[in-house]
Every structure is written in C-alpha cells, then in structure tokens.
Amino acid sequence: MSRKYLLLILSFGALLAVPSVIHDTFFLRIITEAILWIGLAISWDVLAGYTGYLNFGHGAFFGIGAYTTALLMKLCGWSFFLALPFAGLAAGALAVIAGIPTLRLKGAYFAIATWALSRAIQQVALVMDITGGPDGMRLPTFLHPDFFYYLMLGVVAAIFALYWFLLEKAPFGLKVKAIREDDQSAMSLGLNPTWIKLQAFILSAVPTGILGAIYAYWITYIDPASVLGDLVTDQAVVMAVFGGLGTLIGPAIGAIIIYLFKTYFWAYLSDYQVLYLIILGGVIAASVVFLPNGLWGTISGYLQTRNAVKQKPVPQEKIDKGVHHV
Amino acid sequence: MSEPLLQVNAVTKTFGGLHAVFQVSFHITPGEIIGLIGPNGAGKTTLFNVISGFYAPNKGQILFNGQDISGKPPYKLAVLGIGRTFQVVKPFAGLTVLENVIIASFARHPKRRQAEQHAWMILETTGLADRANAQASSLTLAGRKRLEVSKALALEPTLLLLDEVVAGLNPTEADRTIELILSLRDQGITILIVEHIMRVIMNISDRVVVLNFGQKIAEGVPRDVAKDSGVIQAYLGEAPQ
Numbered sequence: 001m002s003r004k005y006l007l008l009i010l011s012f013g014a015l016l017a018v019p020s021v022i023h024d025t026f027f028l029r030i031i032t033e034a035i036l037w038i039g040l041a042i043s044w045d046v047l048a049g050y051t052g053y054l055n056f057g058h059g060a061f062f063g064i065g066a067y068t069t070a071l072l073m074k075l076c077g078w079s080f081f082l083a084l085p086f087a088g089l090a091a092g093a094l095a096v097i098a099g100i101p102t103l104r105l106k107g108a109y110f111a112i113a114t115w116a117l118s119r120a121i122q123q124v125a126l127v128m129d130i131t132g133g134p135d136g137m138r139l140p141t142f143l144h145p146d147f148f149y150y151l152m153l154g155v156v157a158a159i160f161a162l163y164w165f166l167l168e169k170a171p172f173g174l175k176v177k178a179i180r181e182d183d184q185s186a187m188s189l190g191l192n193p194t195w196i197k198l199q200a201f202i203l204s205a206v207p208t209g210i211l212g213a214i215y216a217y218w219i220t221y222i223d224p225a226s227v228l229g230d231l232v233t234d235q236a237v238v239m240a241v242f243g244g245l246g247t248l249i250g251p252a253i254g255a256i257i258i259y260l261f262k263t264y265f266w267a268y269l270s271d272y273q274v275l276y277l278i279i280l281g282g283v284i285a286a287s288v289v290f291l292p293n294g295l296w297g298t299i300s301g302y303l304q305t306r307n308a309v310k311q312k313p314v315p316q317e318k319i320d321k322g323v324h325h326v
Numbered sequence: 327m328s329e330p331l332l333q334v335n336a337v338t339k340t341f342g343g344l345h346a347v348f349q350v351s352f353h354i355t356p357g358e359i360i361g362l363i364g365p366n367g368a369g370k371t372t373l374f375n376v377i378s379g380f381y382a383p384n385k386g387q388i389l390f391n392g393q394d395i396s397g398k399p400p401y402k403l404a405v406l407g408i409g410r411t412f413q414v415v416k417p418f419a420g421l422t423v424l425e426n427v428i429i430a431s432f433a434r435h436p437k438r439r440q441a442e443q444h445a446w447m448i449l450e451t452t453g454l455a456d457r458a459n460a461q462a463s464s465l466t467l468a469g470r471k472r473l474e475v476s477k478a479l480a481l482e483p484t485l486l487l488l489d490e491v492v493a494g495l496n497p498t499e500a501d502r503t504i505e506l507i508l509s510l511r512d513q514g515i516t517i518l519i520v521e522h523i524m525r526v527i528m529n530i531s532d533r534v535v536v537l538n539f540g541q542k543i544a545e546g547v548p549r550d551v552a553k554d555s556g557v558i559q560a561y562l563g564e565a566p567q
Contacts, residue, residue, distance in 0.1 A: 171438050174421070178429045181418035188378060188412075189477060190404035190433035 039156040041239035041251035049246035057118030059232030065212025091209025122228040136223025244294025337386035346372040361531030369540040409483030411474035417462035424458040430480035
C-alpha cells in the first residue's frame with residue numbers, strides 16, 4: 001500500500017519539475033492536457049465507479065464551467081480567479097437540479113436522462129446570442145504555458161487528494177460503496193441513498209466545472225462542439241472503463257494511455273483521423289469483454305489473489321485478547 | 327405490564343387487488359421475543375417490510391415507543407432503533423465482512439475509528455471475527471446470515487426484526503444462531519422473528535402471532551397456539567370428517 005502512495009508522490013514531484021526540463025511548448029501542452037483528462041476521468045468515475053451511476057452527460061458540467069467563466073470574464077469583466085469558483089458552483093447547481101429527480105431512477109434511466117440533459121444544454125449554447133451561438137466565445141488571452149501547466153497540475157492533484165481522502169479514507173467512501181452494492185440493505189442501516197448519491201454527483205460535478213473553467217482560459221476559445229460535445233464525455237468514459245472503474249488510479253492510468261494514443265494518432269496519422277472514433281469504440285468494446293475490471297482492476301485483482309493465498313484468518317488468541325483492535 | 331415498544335394497529339397493505347396484510351394488530355413489550363409464523367405467502371415478509379418502512383401501510387398505524395412511524399423511510403427507522411435482516415441475505419458482496427459492519431456502525435458512531443472498534447466488538451459477539459478481512463461474497467450461507475444479524479446489531483437497535491435467520495442452516499449452525507438470539511434478548515433487545523422451523527419458534531418465543539392469507543388467525547404463548555384448531559387447519563388443511 002505505502003509503496004503505491006510513494007510512487008504517486010514521486011510522480012507528482014517529477015511532474016513539478018517538468019516545465020524546467022521541457023521547454024518545448026508543444027510537449028508542455030500535451031502534458032497539461034493529459035493532466036486535464038486525468039481529472040475528467042477520475043471525476044466521472046466518482047459517480048460511475050463508486051455509486052454505479054453512469055453519467056453520459058459529464059461533458060455538460062465541463063461546458064457549464066467553461067461557459068460560466070467565459071461569460072463572467074467577458075460580460076462582467078471579472079478576473080479569472082474570481083470567476084473560477086462560480087464555474088464550480090454552476091456545475092454543482094446543475095448536478096443538484098439534474099440529480100434530485102434522476103438519482104431516484106435505476107442506472108439505465110439515469111444514463112439516458114444525463115445524456116439528454118447534455119444534448120439540451122449544447123442546444124441552448126448553440127441558439128443563445130449571449131454565448132455566441134455556434135461561433136462560440138473568445139476569452140481574454142493569457143499566454144503563459146507554465147502558469148497553466150502548474151494550475152492544471154495543482155488543481156488535478158488537489159481533486160485526486162480530495163477524492164482519495166473522501167472515498168478511500170473517510171466514512172463517506174464506504175457509504176457510497178454500500179449503496180452501489182445493495183441500496184436496500186444500505187437503507188435498512190440508516191443510509192439515505194438519494195442523498196448520498198446526490199452528494200457523490202456534486203462531488204463529481206464541481207471539480208469538472210472547475211476544469212472546464214481552466215480549459216476555457218487556457219485555450220481562450222470555446223464553442224458548443226469543443227466543450228459541450230459528445231467527445232468530452234465519451235473520452236472520459238473510455239479512459240475510466242479502460243483503466244478500471246471504482247478506483248482512482250485506474251482512470252488516471254487509462255487517461256494517460258488513451259490521451260497519448262489520441263495525440264500520437266492525430267499528430268502523426270492525421271490522414272486517418274476518421275479512424276480514431278472507430279478505434280475508441282473498439283477499445284471500449286474490447287476492454288468490456290476482455291478486461292471487465294479495466295487495466296488496473298485486472299492487475300490489482302491478480303495481486304490480491306496472489307496475496308490472498310498467503311493471507312491467514314485472524315488468529316483466535318488475538319481475538320480473545322482483543323489485540324486486533326485499532 | 328410495561329408500555330408496548332411496538333404497536334401494530336389494524337395495518338393493511340394491498341398490492342393491486344390483493345390484501346397481502348389485512349387489518350393485522352398486535353403489540354410487542356420490551357424484552358419479549360415474538361414469533362411471527364404462517365404458511366408460505368401468509369404475508370409475514372410484507373408485514374416486516376411495512377414495520378421496517380420499506381412499504382407504507384395503506385391503512386392502519388404503527389407506533390414505536392408511542393411515536394407514529396407509519397410510512398417513515400427505512401433509513402429514519404434505522405436511526406430510531408429498528409434493525410432488520412433480509413430473508414434473501416443482502417451482504418455488500420464486494421466489501422470485506424468488517425467493512426460491511428463498519429457501514430452499519432456509522433449510524434451510532436460517525437467517526438471511522440470508533441465505528442471500526444464497534445464493528446470488531448459486534449463481530450466477536452456474532453462469531454465472525456476470524457473472517458473479518460474476508461470478502462463478504464466468500465462467506466457460506468451460514469456466514470452470510472450471521473453477517474445480516476451483525477449488520478442489524480451494529481445499529482444498536484432496541485427492536486430487532488429477524489427474517490428467517492435460521493432456515494437453511496445445519497443443526498449445529500442453527501443452535502449457535504438460537505444461542506445468539508437468546509443472548510441478544512438477555513442484553514435487552516426486543517425481537518420479532520419470522521421463522522419456518524417450528525422447533526426454533528416454539529422454543530424461543532414468548533408469544534407467537536400466526537398469519538394466514540394476510541390475516542391474524544391466532545396469538546398467544548407457543549403451547550396454546552400449537553393446539554389452536556385454526557392454526558392446525560392453516561398448516562395441515564381440514565381434518566377429515
């Protein structure tokens with residue numbers, strides 16, 4: 001266990017040093033975006049992997065964050081850091097409004113409802129004047145790749161740490177898992193499933209909105225296709241499923257692999273761009289069939305089985321003495 | 327006699343045109359073990375679901391400690407002190423036995439550390455401590471039934487509803503479970519138990535309530551109920567003339 005966290009801290013340290021080593025802005029941009037996708041994949045997984053609710057409108061929260069920032073900066077003349085919390089707030093509010101009616105539904109209906117919601121929001125952005133319609137919006141430019149790299153890294157690391165604490169350490173994580181495993185049993189033990197699922201939904205949505213805000217300010221141009229399109233959701237889903245649902249490390253690994261593949265593909269095989277979505281679909285189908293627990297789930301499952309063979313039951317003398325107590 | 331802990335007043339629950347439970351009334355006083363019996367389909371589990379809040383009654387009223395609880399959701403009743411098990415066991419299969427019980431402990435011990443300590447204590451009373459780190463899905467049926475009881479107990483309930491926790495166990499396992507139920511009563515927990523195995527019900531219950539086709543047909547101490555002609559008829563059919 002501790003080795004895993006050491007590895008995480010070491011890779012975070014290595015990432016901190018990246019801008020001082022790599023001066024090529026193209027590469028820095030690729031790494032910044034890879035980190036963004038880690039954030040999107042783990043925030044999607046909070047709901048999908050931990051509560052079992054597949055949100056096919058994840059992109060809507062990203063887009064809401066992006067548009068909120070763009071509107072506040074352009075129309076109200078706010079600074080980026082003033083607008084940033086409101087992007088998270090707007091995404092959280094959307095989660096509350098969408099979640100209260102839909103989280104009572106069974107998983108499949110929730111998936112359909114969130115997908116429809118994201119389509120509706122994209123349409124709204126397309127027809128409104130204030131959002132620039134299909135032309136999108138241009139934000140005040142701030143061209144400092146290093147700044148955005150560190151901002152993205154800091155925010156995604158903070159999201160990761162927050163999720164890790166809440167889902168793996170705090171009581172909240174076990175409660176969420178209880179509802180995923182059996183909501184009736186959870187209810188009989190004093191847990192209100194709808195309320196806990198709503199909390200998880202907000203926990204998934206707010207960071208996604210903040211990531212949308214950073215993306216908008218970084219890229220300086222957003223339109224309904226880029227921040228509210230299907231691809232945002234689809235890629236996050238593929239990354240999380242390929243990496244391994246219900247863990248934090250799995251989707252992060254999935255995000256890195258899929259994103260690097262995509263970038264390589266678009267950079268060097270751009271004539272075959274049309275194939276990208278086909279391959280993405282193939283990857284998801286293949287990983288559902290051959291790696292139902294995802295890449296990380298399969299690896300850690302293998303390690304667990306190996307350890308379980310060595311594992312002994314809690315010895316009776318220890319139980320009698322009560323020395324196993326924490 | 328002391329105030330009843332639970333009072334079921336003319337409770338009716340219908341599904342479509344079917345009266346699953348029809349105008350059933352009975353009460354439980356603190357410290358009692360009440361057996362709820364009846365042939366298959368008599369409405370025992372439905373009545374359980376009504377008392378534990380999974381169904382709202384169509385008519386009638388349920389009082390717990392004098393407070394009207396009819397139609398309150400299960401998670402509120404759990405906190406009030408009503409613990410239940412499920413006939414079809416519902417472990418959190420992907421989690422460990424200890425984690426299962428920790429989740430139940432949160433109702434009274436919101437801090438993770440205290441909840442874990444409390445969970446260990448519960449597992450010791452129910453005899454699952456040696457399996458604490460195993461996946462709940464790896465338990466045998468007897469183990470899963472014990473886990474059901476452990477989870478309900480971790481709530482520190484004043485009223486415990488046990489739905490067929492002995493059925494399906496071999497005689498040794500059954501005896502251990504009966505011992506456990508009796509020791510819980512001695513700790514002051516009031517128990518309502520549904521069971522098909524008459525040996526169990528007749529031996530441990532202070533009083534027995536008999537349901538047939540959703541209606542209460544008899545109530546009393548086990549000895550008398552076993553002689554009741556209506557009960558014998560419900561189980562064995564009409565006696566030949």
